[in-house]
Amino acid sequence: MTISQADERSRAANLVEVEDLKVYFPVRSGIIVDRHVGDVKAVDGISFEIKRGETLGLVGESGCGKTTAGRAILRLLEPTGGRIRFDGDDITHLHGDELRRLRRRMQMVFQDPYSSLNPRRNVGNIVEEPLNVHGIARGKEADGRVQELLEVVGLPRNAGNRYPHEFSGGQRQRIGLARSLALQPDLIIADEPVSALDVSIQAQMINLLEELQDEFQLTYLFIAHDLAVVRHISDRIAVMYLGKIMEVAPSARLYERPLHPYTKALLSAVPIPDPAVELERERILLKGDLPSPTNPPSGCRFHTRCPFAQKKRCPDEVPELRVLENGHTVACHYVEEIDAGRITTRTLEAAEPVAVPG
Amino acid sequence: MSVAEAQAAELSLERPSGLWRDAFDRFRRNPAALVGVGLLLVLIIAAVFAAQLAPHEPNQQVGPLSTNPAGPGGGFTLGLDEQGRDVLSRLLFGARLSLLVGVVSVAIGLSIGLVFGAVAGYIGGWVDTAIMRVMDLLLSVPSLLMAIGLVTLLGRGMVQIMFAVGVTTVPIFARLLRGSILGQREADYVLAARSVGVPGRRLLLGHIIPNSIAPVIVQATLTMATAIIEVAALSFLGLGPGDPSLPEWGKMMADNANRLESAAHLVLLPGFAIVISTMGLNLIGDGLREAIDPKLRS
Amino acid sequence: MALLSVEDLEVRFFTRRATIHAVNGISFDLDAGETLGVVGESGCGKSVSSLAMLGILPKTGRITRGEVRFGDRDLVKLKDADLREIRGRDIGMVFQDPMTSLNPVLKVGDQVTEVLRKHLDMDKDGARREAVAVLDRVGIPHASERVYDYPHQFSGGMRQRVMIAMAIACRPKILIADEPTTALDVTIQAQILDLLKGLVKEEGMGLILITHDLGVVAGICERTHVMYAGRFVETAPTNELFDRPRHPYTLGLLRSVPRLDASQKEKLIPIPGAPPDLSILREGCSFAPRCPYATDESRERTPMLEGIDGPMHRVACWNPVPDAEVATVASSSLEASGS
Incomplete structure (x- = not known):
């Protein structure tokens, strides 16, 4: 098999390919003339792919750039650099009608079930709009389609002539989902779709997303900060920190054997609803706060908070994402040493009070 | 937040049946706003039925010419003026003028202002900067001064005056709509509409503006009151409609300013009419603001 | 005797359209040095009950029944002025949103100092020294310099530390923390929970932790109350509750x-x-x-x-x-x- 054939094959398996994607937001100042004084490097050179039919989880803390990355792939933001391929086509700089045609194939689900629905339109109108815009269905036909969609997401068929504020948070999230499904997209980018919901409602929504994926062969990019939720729903997980990807791995593997120090810390910080487990867990407490993305640390972005950081390389050399065994990809100079226990945490040095189990 | 949660618990039970409907309910329960509606109704009825209500023609001489005209009471409910005309009739017909002036000049200001505001807010960039700097410039000139300048330039017809007053209100509306649009432009539901491929114009007209227009409606009511006062002020300064026979309230006051001691009713009654109509509009405007504002978009 | 004893507390909201039965008779005791969890979903009345205990309900809300015994006094019957004395001095409170709970135009040091001067009659210098000490205690680096900063110069996690500093400045006997980590990232949440744990241990405070997150409760609380529709539906030692929920x-x-x-x-x-x-x-x-x-x-x-x-x-x-x-x-x- 030639290299190009192998390339072709992986391309056919991948619905989305992101290569060195950069999204910068210019920081301007000045009263009369806007001067460009710097950039917020929200996403600073990330690469990953989403396979057809899989769920890729994108996790990280606030300000890590996960939302920006999602919106850039949807082309709701203009990428500053890099390349995005969708189903083999370069969509990085699509415009006008071509972009509008692309919109039929990828859709978004929002975090906030209150602000993501136009309060002045009724539900039927909201769900129907994509059909009208793309000239797929109008009038009676569209009404019928709307009723089907509402039923699919578990709402009463006659919900169409009511207004968003008459529904609860969970129901509104279903309305948003119905709107996203209207165009029968291939890809759905869900940005924190359950984090605004109450725990008992979260599970309903997660199950619904899983059912819809099976029913309509959907591919998901699932963006969230809640690692437990992401792990539950994702096939693979990418961990972001300050605009960079730190680690990508199949989700079971990421949990069982996190390699990047940031992933280790993140996983250890997630509380588990079980006092017995909580008592025994070893917790890696990170020092300090997230640095500003306007002026990110040099070298490895995590080195200022990393409990394993070394004086050599970490502060001045940006670690590349390296593929290790079993589809595990990590951006850390010292993964092997840390994994083998040759470098250990310096938790005792930390300024923060150290974890005392119990 | 806990306090907010408590309030949310409270809100969730007040199931409104529609955003506008809900605002209307709140408006209806606001006594001050109802007083405003009452006052405005008086103005509207006076204007619409002036011909039927007025005992005389506004310019008809029904009493003697006098430098010391009869006050209220007597044969004429609100007395006569120095040319022997019935004051009540003139006030009623004056209501027509004031209402017309208020509505037309605000309509002019609103339509121009909305276009500028929508363009600036939606397109942004240098277009926004250019438009808003011009608006700032207009706002920095006192509106009465600007109206005076425009009237001097355009002439003293009723139409010119309404136009002049209307123009002074343009920056108010442009600014307000722009700010409101900027607030809505990044809202999730707009992003959602974009992501399903709703084209730009439809996005603006179908999504953004319907959600940005509420404060503009409030402002229009308040500005109408200002417009009425401004036209009266122009007339008072001698820049009112050229036709001396028009029963404009401001002009009626100006004509009789020197008779404040001998025939106070000629000054006070038109003044009172101005106060009533502007107060009515202001009360309604405040009522609307309170009805629309309470954090519906939680 | 318990530090705080709530007996059959009932809170209602009276609005134009309806009466909301937010809290429908809850009872519990809190001992010194104990950490008590209250878990429930939004609208279950967990926050309202703590606001009620401190007499800071929104204006449509009223305690319609029950008592809150603190020492020999019933907080429900106290006058506003007396309650104000107790709030901040004997009972500290930390809210969810550290962005809106601090006054944006006052320096952080002044806000902590103000609490100390009001409740403990400290002089200016003494209060300032104590403020630095308490900010240092909650883990704010370079506290003696940071007292001159404004809230917006702090990150979310640091602001929550400032809130905790204000709440514990007067060494209260009880700390009520209402979703203290919900607005924070997990790594910062871990830091804050760790801090709270340490404070309870060292100061012997009673802590009431209100949260929707079962994981948070599992890690820190000794006893947990599960709340639903304004009532406690289950209460047990945390281990027992998670092991054998009934x-x-x-x-x-x-x-x-x-x-x-x-x-x-x-x-x-x-x-x-x-x-x-x-x-x-x-x-x-x-x-x-x-x-x-x-x-x-x-x-x-x-x-x-x-x-x-x-x-x-x-x-x-x-x-x-x-x-x-x-x-x-x-x-x-x-x-x-x-x-």
Whole structure:
């Protein structure tokens, strides 16, 4: 098999390919003339792919750039650099009608079930709009389609002539989902779709997303900060920190054997609803706060908070994402040493009070 | 937040049946706003039925010419003026003028202002900067001064005056709509509409503006009151409609300013009419603001 | 004797359209050095009950029954001025949103100093020194310099530390923390929870932690109350509660959250339906419409908290979840903790 054939094959398996994607937001100042004084490097050179039919989880803390990355792939933001391929086509700089045609194939689900629905339109109108815009269905036909969609997401068929504020948070999230499904997209980018919901409602929504994926062969990019939720729903997980990807791995593997120090810390910080487990867990407490993305640390972005950081390389050399065994990809100079226990945490040095189990 | 949660618990039970409907309910329960509606109704009825209500023609001489005209009471409910005309009739017909002036000049200001505001807010960039700097410039000139300048330039017809007053209100509306649009432009539901491929114009007209227009409606009511006062002020300064026979309230006051001691009713009654109509509009405007504002978009 | 003792507290909101039965008779004791968890979903009344205890309900809310005994006084009957004395001095409070709970135009040091001067009659220099000490205590680096900064110069996590500093500045006997980490990232949440744990241990405060996050409760609380529709439906030592949840709602909650350490990708079991409308107070168990174990009795008679498996574990349910059923949950978590 030639290299190009192998390339072709992986391309056919991948619905989305992101290569060195950069999204910068210019920081301007000045009263009369806007001067460009710097950039917020929200996403600073990330690469990953989403396979057809899989769920890729994108996790990280606030300000890590996960939302920006999602919106850039949807082309709701203009990428500053890099390349995005969708189903083999370069969509990085699509415009006008071509972009509008692309919109039929990828859709978004929002975090906030209150602000993501136009309060002045009724539900039927909201769900129907994509059909009208793309000239797929109008009038009676569209009404019928709307009723089907509402039923699919578990709402009463006659919900169409009511207004968003008459529904609860969970129901509104279903309305948003119905709107996203209207165009029968291939890809759905869900940005924190359950984090605004109450725990008992979260599970309903997660199950619904899983059912819809099976029913309509959907591919998901699932963006969230809640690692437990992401792990539950994702096939693979990418961990972001300050605009960079730190680690990508199949989700079971990421949990069982996190390699990047940031992933280790993140996983250890997630509380588990079980006092017995909580008592025994070893917790890696990170020092300090997230640095500003306007002026990110040099070298490895995590080195200022990393409990394993070394004086050599970490502060001045940006670690590349390296593929290790079993589809595990990590951006850390010292993964092997840390994994083998040759470098250990310096938790005792930390300024923060150290974890005392119990 | 806990306090907010408590309030949310409270809100969730007040199931409104529609955003506008809900605002209307709140408006209806606001006594001050109802007083405003009452006052405005008086103005509207006076204007619409002036011909039927007025005992005389506004310019008809029904009493003697006098430098010391009869006050209220007597044969004429609100007395006569120095040319022997019935004051009540003139006030009623004056209501027509004031209402017309208020509505037309605000309509002019609103339509121009909305276009500028929508363009600036939606397109942004240098277009926004250019438009808003011009608006700032207009706002920095006192509106009465600007109206005076425009009237001097355009002439003293009723139409010119309404136009002049209307123009002074343009920056108010442009600014307000722009700010409101900027607030809505990044809202999730707009992003959602974009992501399903709703084209730009439809996005603006179908999504953004319907959600940005509420404060503009409030402002229009308040500005109408200002417009009425401004036209009266122009007339008072001698820049009112050229036709001396028009029963404009401001002009009626100006004509009789020197008779404040001998025939106070000629000054006070038109003044009172101005106060009533502007107060009515202001009360309604405040009522609307309170009805629309309470954090519906939680 | 308990530090704080709440007896049959009932809170209602009176709005134009309806009366909301936010809290419907809750009772509990808090001892010194104890950490008490109150878990529930939004609208269950967990926040309202703490606001009520401190007399800071929104203006439509009123305590309609019950007492809150603190020392020899009943906080419900106290005058506003006396309550103000107690708030901040004897009982500290930390809210969810550190962005809006601090005054943006005052320096952080001044805000802490103000609390100290008001409640402890300290002089200016003394209060300032104490402010630095307490900010240092909650883990703010370079506290002696940072007192001159404004809230916006602090990150979310640091602001929450400042809030905690203000709440504990007067060394209160009780700290009430209402969703203190909900607005924070997980790594920062871990820092804050760690800080709270340390404070309870060293200062001997009683801590009431209000949260929706079962994981947070599991890590820090000794006793936990599960709240639903304004009532405690289950209360037990935390270990016991997670090991053998007996109320169907508690079990439902535990089954519906994905666990980071779940042994396999099992399907979540959501609780069907939605919480009840609190403007209508019905007879019967308020969870009955969503409960798989509900019977006619649960729909007709309101169950009271009663001891089950010993006096410490109490549950308000006519048909507690059978032990066999609970065991499946317990074993899966056991399996997980062993891995």
